[in-house]
Amino acid sequence: MTFSIVARCERTGELGVAVSTAVPAVGAVCPYLRANVGAVSTQSWVNPYLAINVLDLLETGLSADQALAGVLGTDEARDLRQIGVVDTQGRTAVWTGVACTEWAGDRDGAGYSIQGNMLAGAATLDAMAKAYENSQGESLGERLMLALEAGQAAGGDKRGRQSAAIKVLGKEAYATLDLRVDEHANPVTELRRVLEIAKQQFVPFVLGMPTKDAPGRAPPKAVMELLLKPPAERPGATAGRFPQTDIEALARWMGAEFAPDRAQQNLAVFQGIASEIARLRQLDLTDLHPVVKFEPSFTCAVNKEEKHA
C-alpha cells in the first residue's frame, strides 16, 4: 500500500526515509530513524516493532542483514510485512513478504533500498531508483524527494494517493528535515511545495540549533531575523500565490479538467479571451436588467430534433 526509499548519503553520512501511500499520516507509521544507527521503513500490513527492534539490533553493532534476519523470525505474520533497512555503513536489507498485495517488490542499490506494494506496477520502483541514482550531486533530502516524485509520476499506489513524508537525520539526535503531508489529494506535490519552503525557512533554523559538540549555541543572527518575519514575508513564501494543487482543485470543481495533452493549449487560447472578459468586468452595469426570461410553458423547453445519442 506504499512506496518508499531508505538511504544513506555517502558524502555526509546522513540517513533518510521518504514514503507515500494512500492511507492518512504515513509519516507517523512507516519511517523509523535513529541517529548514527540506521533508517527503516516498515510497511505493507505494518508492524512498528519490526522497525524498532531492527534499530535496537543495529545499535548493538549488527549489520542491516543480520538485524533484519533477527527480527523477522519473531513475526509470525512476516509474509504480510514489507521492510527496508539501511545502516550507518550504507549496507541495506529488504524484505517483501509473499502475502503483500500485488504489485509488490523491492530494489536494492548502493546505499539505498526501495520497496513498495499495492503499486500500479514495477515501473514505480524503477523510476525511483533511476531518480535517486541520477541525482548524486544533490542533498539527501532532495534526492529522496526526487525519488518520491518519480515514483508517483510512474504510477505510485494503485488505489490513489493520500499522504507522504520525508525525514533525514545527521549526526545529531534530532532530525535535520522532518516533513509530513498527512492528508492531501496530491501529497507528493504538496510535500515538494512544503520542502521548498522548508529549505529556505526551516533547514537554516535546524542547522543553527545546539549540537552535542556545542550545547549552548545561540541561533545565528540571520536565522533569527528570518524567523521574526511573518511567514508571507520570508523567502520562498507561497502565501497569496496559487499552488498547482489548488488550480487542479478549481478545475475539478468547474468540470474543467482537460486531457493532459490539451491543458496547455486550452489555457493558452483562453488566456487572451480571459483578458477580454476581464475588460467587461470593469463596467458598472448595476442598473441594467437584461432579458433573461423565464417563460413557463410545456412546449418550448425541449427541441426534440436535437439529441445526443
Added chain:
Amino acid sequence: MRDALFNHDLAGIAQRISDKEISPLELTQAALDHIEVIDEKVQAFVHINTDAREQARLLTEELAHGKYRGPLHGVPIAIKDNYLTSDMPTTAGSTADGYSFPFEDSAAAARLRSAGAVLIGKTRTHEFAWGTETPPTCNPWDVNRIPGGSSGGSGAALAARMVFGALGSDTGGSIRIPASLCGVAGLKATFGRISRAGIVPHSWSLDHAGPMARSARDTALMLQALAGKNDADADPATSSVPVADYLSHIDAGIAGMRIGVCRNHFFGRNEAEVEILVEAAISDLRTLGAEIVDFEIPNLQYGLGAIFAIELASSTAWHDKAVQSGATVAMADDVRTLVEIGRLVSAPDYLKAEQFRALLIRDFEQVLRKVDVIVTPSSAVAAWEKGQASVITGGVEESPLAASWRLTYPYNLTGMPAISVPCGFDSRGLPIGLQIAGKMFDEATILRVAHAYESTHRWNAVAPDWLR
C-alpha cells in the same frame, strides 16, 4: 447553356421559370450537372440530394397544371449542413461520436420546400458552426483561399454559381463573413425573425438564421418565404412581430435617407484596401442622395469579451455530453479547444455579458433614432490563404479569426438585422463586403439600401474568371 442559365440570379431564373422558358426539372438537371463539374474543385457540398430530380419533376407537373408557388418555384437552393432536412443527412460538419441528427425538416427547410424550392444539397459548415474557415471548401475567387465561415459552403456554392440561393446561420458573423469573402449577399435577419427550429444549436441567444444569395433582392425573395413564426414553433425565440413586405419598396431608392457610419471599432483595424473600397461605397451612397452621419459607440470595446463569454459558455453547455464523455477528441483541433474552454467562463461573467448586451442595444437604439441604417465594412480582411497564420490589419498582425468576425459580432450581440453585399475587389481580385445594419425587424430598409448600392456597380454580377 451553363453560362446562360447560371449567370441569372434568383429573380432572373424565377422569371424564366414563370415564363415557362425552362422547367424546374430541366433547371435542376442542369444544376446537378453543373455542380458535378464545378464542385470537384470548390468542395462546397457535403451531400447532393438524390431526391432533387423527383422534387423538380413534381414541381414541373404542378406548373403544367397551373400551380405556381411563387419566385422560389423550381429553383435549386442549397441548405447549410447544420439545418435538419427530411431527405438528406445532417452532420453539422462533424464526425464526433455521440451526435445523431434525425431526418426531419428544420422550420426553414420546410418553408423553402413549401415555397417550391428544390433542396439540391447540403453545403459545408465549419464544424458545429464554430469557426470562419470551413475546410475543405475553397474560395471560388482563389481556390487556395478559404471561403470564410461558418456558412462557407453556402458562400462558395453561390460564388461558383452552383445554386441560386442558400441558407446560412450566423452566431458571430457566419452568414456575413462568407458572403463578404465570396462576393455574394448574406442577410442575418433580426433575432427571432426566422425560426431556428431544427438548426443544430451553437449559442441559443446569439444564433440567427438567414438567406444567402447573389443579390440583395434575392435575399429579400428568400426572406419573404422564411420570415415569421410557425404554428407550434419549436424555437421559443421566434417573434410574432408581423412580417413586412420586403420587395415592394426595394426599388424605392435612398434619396433623403440618413445613413450612419460607425467610425470607431469598425474602422482603423482593417486591411488597407478594405477601407478604401468601403469609403468609396459610402461616397456612392452619398451620390445616391443619402446623408452620411458619422458617429461612435465607445462601448463596442467591451463587445469581444461579451460575445466570447456567451458563445463559449453556451456552446459548451450544448456540447456538455461530448465534453464529459471525451467525444471532443474527434473534433478538429480548433473546434475542440473552443468547445472545451467554455467551461472556464464563469456564470457571473456570462450574465454580465447579457447585461452588456442591453447597454449596447441602448447605444445603437439612440443612434438609430437619428439614422435609418448603419454602414461599415463586413470583414476586416479579404479571404486569406488556407493555413495562413496571421493577417495585417491597420498595420497590426493578428489571427485571421480575430480579424474576420470583429465587424460582424456586434450585431449578434444586439440582434439587429445586417446584410453583407459586395463592394468591389481588392488588387488581388478578392471580393470585399459592405455591411448594412438597421433597426429591429426593419430588414426592408437595409434591403432597400443594399439594392440601391448594388445597382451602382453590379459587383454582384461579376463571376470568377474560371467560371466565365
